[in-house]
Amino acid sequence: MFEFCADPKTIEGLSWLSCYLTTPKHMEFYFSFLTVMALLLVTAPAALAFGFGGAMAARSHIAPIRWLGKIYTAMVRGVPDIVFFLFFVIALDQGIEWLMHQVRCPDWSEPIRQGLEFRVCPAAKVPPNNASLFVHQSYAFLLAVLTFAIVFGAFAANVLKGAMDAVPRAQIETAEAYGLSPRQTFRRILVPQMWTYALPGLSNLWLILIKATPLLFLLGIQDIVYWARELGGSKSARFDYPHGDWRLYYFLGLLVFYLALTRVSEIGLGRLTRRLSHGQATRAGETLRKDAA
Amino acid sequence: MTCWDTVQAYWLRSLGFGENALPLTNISLCDQFVLIGSGMLWNLYFGLLALSLGFVFAVGLAMAKASRHKWIRKPAEWYIFIFRGSPLFIQFFLVYFFITTVLRGSVDVFGLFTLPTAWLANAWAGAALTLFLNTSAYTAEIFYGALMTVPKGDLEAADAYGITGRDRFFRIEWPTMLRLGWPAYTNEAIFLFHATTLVFFSGFPAFQQRGDALYYANYFADKTFNPFIPYPIVAFYFIILTLTLIGIFGLVNNRLNRHLPSHQKKRIRLRPQLIR
Numbered sequence: 004m005f006e007f008c009a010d011p012k013t014i015e016g017l018s019w020l021s022c023y024l025t026t027p028k029h030m031e032f033y034f035s036f037l038t039v040m041a042l043l044l045v046t047a048p049a050a051l052a053f054g055f056g057g058a059m060a061a062r063s064h065i066a067p068i069r070w071l072g073k074i075y076t077a078m079v080r081g082v083p084d085i086v087f088f089l090f091f092v093i094a095l096d097q098g099i100e101w102l103m104h105q106v107r108c109p110d111w112s113e114p115i116r117q118g119l120e121f122r123v124c125p126a127a128k129v130p131p132n133n134a135s136l137f138v139h140q141s142y143a144f145l146l147a148v149l150t151f152a153i154v155f156g157a158f159a160a161n162v163l164k165g166a167m168d169a170v171p172r173a174q175i176e177t178a179e180a181y182g183l184s185p186r187q188t189f190r191r192i193l194v195p196q197m198w199t200y201a202l203p204g205l206s207n208l209w210l211i212l213i214k215a216t217p218l219l220f221l222l223g224i225q226d227i228v229y230w231a232r233e234l235g236g237s238k239s240a241r242f243d244y245p246h247g248d249w250r251l252y253y254f255l256g257l258l259v260f261y262l263a264l265t266r267v268s269e270i271g272l273g274r275l276t277r278r279l280s281h282g283q284a285t286r287a288g289e290t291l292r293k294d295a296a
Numbered sequence: 297m298t299c300w301d302t303v304q305a306y307w308l309r310s311l312g313f314g315e316n317a318l319p320l321t322n323i324s325l326c327d328q329f330v331l332i333g334s335g336m337l338w339n340l341y342f343g344l345l346a347l348s349l350g351f352v353f354a355v356g357l358a359m360a361k362a363s364r365h366k367w368i369r370k371p372a373e374w375y376i377f378i379f380r381g382s383p384l385f386i387q388f389f390l391v392y393f394f395i396t397t398v399l400r401g402s403v404d405v406f407g408l409f410t411l412p413t414a415w416l417a418n419a420w421a422g423a424a425l426t427l428f429l430n431t432s433a434y435t436a437e438i439f440y441g442a443l444m445t446v447p448k449g450d451l452e453a454a455d456a457y458g459i460t461g462r463d464r465f466f467r468i469e470w471p472t473m474l475r476l477g478w479p480a481y482t483n484e485a486i487f488l489f490h491a492t493t494l495v496f497f498s499g500f501p502a503f504q505q506r507g508d509a510l511y512y513a514n515y516f517a518d519k520t521f522n523p524f525i526p527y528p529i530v531a532f533y534f535i536i537l538t539l540t541l542i543g544i545f546g547l548v549n550n551r552l553n554r555h556l557p558s559h560q561k562k563r564i565r566l567r568p569q570l571i572r
Binding site for chain 2: 080081082083084085086089090093094097116120121213214215216217218220221228232235247248250251254255257258261262265266
């Protein structure tokens, strides 16, 4: 990066450190922080959408849909989320390839599961065998996002269903008395009011989501945990920048990153809670009204 | 090999007894059920140990956080913030690297004697320690919250009767704190058991392939390339464990609430607001 970094063996002290921290590998390490943020920003709305669907399904009047919704919301309670992470990443991958196989190679005679192997026809490989590394990595990231969205969607569905049930019954009854259809009641009365009830749960969920992001490492993504392990491991004199086992310090860095992210989120969510309480028929909303008056 | 033979060969495999070689080919459903069940022993060990020791430490922490003295309160607040604000996965790595790079096998205590620390790098000690530290923080926050919601009237009544100090804590605050915090504590216990599955994916090596339930499930998923059998088996075991936990904690909850009229009793509800 800097000119004096040309021969790292000759420099010492601060200049050594500045050169060390700007190697291309370190740049990839810094970039992986953006990967984590990207995951958070994409997953949160996706999980919310899954959760909304799940909550609606769990409240449906049609029994099979309701059962599906209930199973979806119940599944995260009894089973560790990491089981789902490990499961969905392979299951989604195989599921997509199986679908592609059915579409692209309808007259393929060999069975897909041969003993211990999973074999689809070459045309059904996703991503294609000759795809670039970038495509492979993006695909892996996409699968990870989908996995996170499914699992956290189930958590969100729990929260949203609770929030929908918490909206005072009188509000719905009044809407019905004014002749609003069930759909109108849902859209104009229930949904606008449920957020204040959902926010404590959703805030908590956001914090949990932040703390779940290092699990990306287990899904085979080159995330911050991967790079911290790679870069921190001891480097012999063969390397340009030899050093001992620094993984402890790298992970301390990650710890600080997560603590900061948590703290900032807590402050932000506190403000949001205040705003959403405005004009609500809850104690928080009442306090705000009295303060203003 | 019949299924009964498999049970005899593998049911204690996770502890290092019985057949040494894991099944490689012709992996049957029975193999998977038995080995994953064997791995559950580790999940139970980690969970029970961290839960019981963590309970004691957490009560101390919660009282420290509620303390009026700044020098007692601040360390407890920081401890709770650090362990609740960062991922358990990172904490596992940190503890492991701390043990292996800073302690390095033994510690010199003021030149008097050397304390061997190599054993800490094993999962049974190091991971259990991490889980203990982690769950203490979460539990302390729950109990602190409960301590803060002890009804004012109860404390005033204690004052009026001249109950102070130790008596006031053990006879008034402690039972109420437990009663109010118990539903949330139940959740914490469940999620602690879930968190034990992370151990062998986070730096702590599985010595001679002695791992927990998820370790074996992952092994089978890699070997058979079929995730649709081993992971649902883990799920099955964990659902049973969760239901058992809810049952046991429910009994304790009933006992804690036995003096209340039925409509005031706090029910245990698995509310997602309470998850960590």
